[in-house]
Amino acid sequence: MAFQQDPYGFFDEYKPKDTSQPVQLNLGFRRFFFCYDPQHAQHILQEQKHKYDKSSLVLKKIKPLSGPQGLIQLTGDDAQRVRQTSTKLTNNAGMDRLVQKVEGFVQELFPLIDRSIEKNEAVDLVPHLTRIVLRTAGVFVLNHDLISESDKLNAAFVDLNRKAGESLRSIAECPFSPAKKRSLNTIHAELDQIAEEALKDDEPSLLKALTNRGEDKSFVRDQLKAFMFAGYDTTASSLIFATYLVAANQAVQSRIASEAVRIPEMNYEGLKSSVFVQSTYKEALRLYPSAYFLPRETNQDDVVGGVKIPKGSQVFLSVRHIQRHPEYFERPDEFVADRFINGLKHPFSFLPFGGGPRICIGMALAKLEATLVLQKLCERYEMQAANPEPPEIEALITAHTKSPLPVFFKRRYS
Numbered sequence: 377m378a379f380q381q382d383p384y385g386f387f388d389e390y391k392p393k394d395t396s397q398p399v400q401l402n403l404g405f406r407r408f409f410f411c412y413d414p415q416h417a418q419h420i421l422q423e424q425k426h427k428y429d430k431s432s433l434v435l436k437k438i439k440p441l442s443g444p445q446g447l448i449q450l451t452g453d454d455a456q457r458v459r460q461t462s463t464k465l466t467n468n469a470g471m472d473r474l475v476q477k478v479e480g481f482v483q484e485l486f487p488l489i490d491r492s493i494e495k496n497e498a499v500d501l502v503p504h505l506t507r508i509v510l511r512t513a514g515v516f517v518l519n520h521d522l523i524s525e526s527d528k529l530n531a532a533f534v535d536l537n538r539k540a541g542e543s544l545r546s547i548a549e550c551p552f553s554p555a556k557k558r559s560l561n562t563i564h565a566e567l568d569q570i571a572e573e574a575l576k577d578d579e580p581s582l583l584k585a586l587t588n589r590g591e592d593k594s595f596v597r598d599q600l601k602a603f604m605f606a607g608y609d610t611t612a613s614s615l616i617f618a619t620y621l622v623a624a625n626q627a628v629q630s631r632i633a634s635e636a637v638r639i640p641e642m643n644y645e646g647l648k649s650s651v652f653v654q655s656t657y658k659e660a661l662r663l664y665p666s667a668y669f670l671p672r673e674t675n676q677d678d679v680v681g682g683v684k685i686p687k688g689s690q691v692f693l694s695v696r697h698i699q700r701h702p703e704y705f706e707r708p709d710e711f712v713a714d715r716f717i718n719g720l721k722h723p724f725s726f727l728p729f730g731g732g733p734r735i736c737i738g739m740a741l742a743k744l745e746a747t748l749v750l751q752k753l754c755e756r757y758e759m760q761a762a763n764p765e766p767p768e769i770e771a772l773i774t775a776h777t778k779s780p781l782p783v784f785f786k787r788r789y790s
């Protein structure tokens with residue numbers, strides 16, 4: 377019941393003082409194990425990965441969002457094929473093109489921010505950051521700027537994320553009543569229409585790459601849906617948190633700005649070499665991971681931290697707690713922007729994108745867009761968060777920010 381009411385708080389409540397053993401809970405015939413330790417993450421995601429599949433319980437709940445054939449649901453050769461196709465799109469040329477696109481999207485925000493300065497008003501950045509992320513996902517997945525469809529698609533995806541979150545917390549196996557299918561139909565209709573048009577041009581995209589490989593139309597649509605679902609609310613939420621943390625910290629902003637002016641050329645290499653903004657974004661992901669738990673299921677018996685985990689058990693890694701583990705992070709609850717410049721004490725203590733063979737396929741893209749947005753904003757403006765508290769979280773299938781992010785701006789250089 378605690379999990380149903382508040383899955384985010386649930387992980388807090390059941391966290392043991394000593395994390396060396398997983399916590400076991402039984403619900404009916406189902407066995408659940410909750411892991412809070414980087415050692416367990418390493419064991420499950422890497423050392424004994426062959427004993428763990430993705431959780432069938434969670435996969436079933438998100439099937440309508442990811443599509444039955446979407447990468448999230450796939451295994452074996454099918455998964456490998458889609459992962460390879462997607463990875464090819466993130467070569468240097470592909471990423472340079474995305475840098476230019478994202479830079480353009482951020483610049484479109486400047487007139488609105490400049491007007492807010494004249495009027496001495498705060499800007500709620502949530503809808504603007506969300507739109508930038510959705511438009512970037514549109515370019516990567518479809519080579520289509522979703523500017524006119526972004527609000528409609530955003531509402532549909534958030535609605536589905538919420539339905540999936542509710543369904544994860546309920547016993548019911550089929551939460552998608554006809555009324556709830558409305559959002560799904562909106563997404564299908566939009567994607568189909570855009571895909572038909574987008575295939576006519578020659579620019580690279582996931583859609584184009586998969587179609588050129590001769591993949592079946594319904595298989596391709598499931599990939600588009602899976603990538604949009606997995607990629608955009610997660611990135612938007614993490615960018616909103618990162619912007620809040622930066623907007624509440626003047627010294628961090630000026631350091632991001634001075635790092636930005638030292639980049640000789642604004643391209644992917646330049647962005648990757650901006651170590652401070654990279655570290656700042658990672659720190660935001662450490663404190664507020666969008667994917668706050670990693671769900672797995674044992675396909676054979678295993679032992680973790682001395683505890684026997686029988687075949688068929690659900691094993692949930694609490695990413696948020698692992699990333700605030702006091703043994704591996706000094707002052708674990710504090711925002712320390714340059715924390716990641718010197719690396720990690722434990723390779724599995726930082727898992728915002730998962731780990732092992734099914735690590736997030738969009739990790740480079742998420743980092744590119746979030747760090748670029750932060751850099752562009754700080755280069756031109758000083759920011760002041762209007763609220764002292766971080767945005768509120770709604771624990772859906774991923775952690776979704778539900779409150780506004782009002783920020784006051786000032787031009788950095790006259």
Ligand code: HEM
Nearest residue numbers: 448606607610611614666667728729730734736737738742
């Ligand atoms: C901050 C942003 C992001 C976060 C926090 C995030 C997080 C994650 C995590 C934790 C996983 C692994 C889940 C598991 O092992 O159970 C994952 C997988 C995945 N992500 Fe991301 N992701 C982000 C951005 C993106 C983007 C931008 C895209 C697409 C362009 C994307 C597409 C995917 C896909 C398709 C998978 C499934 C991969 C597979 O199963 O092989 N993600 N993501």
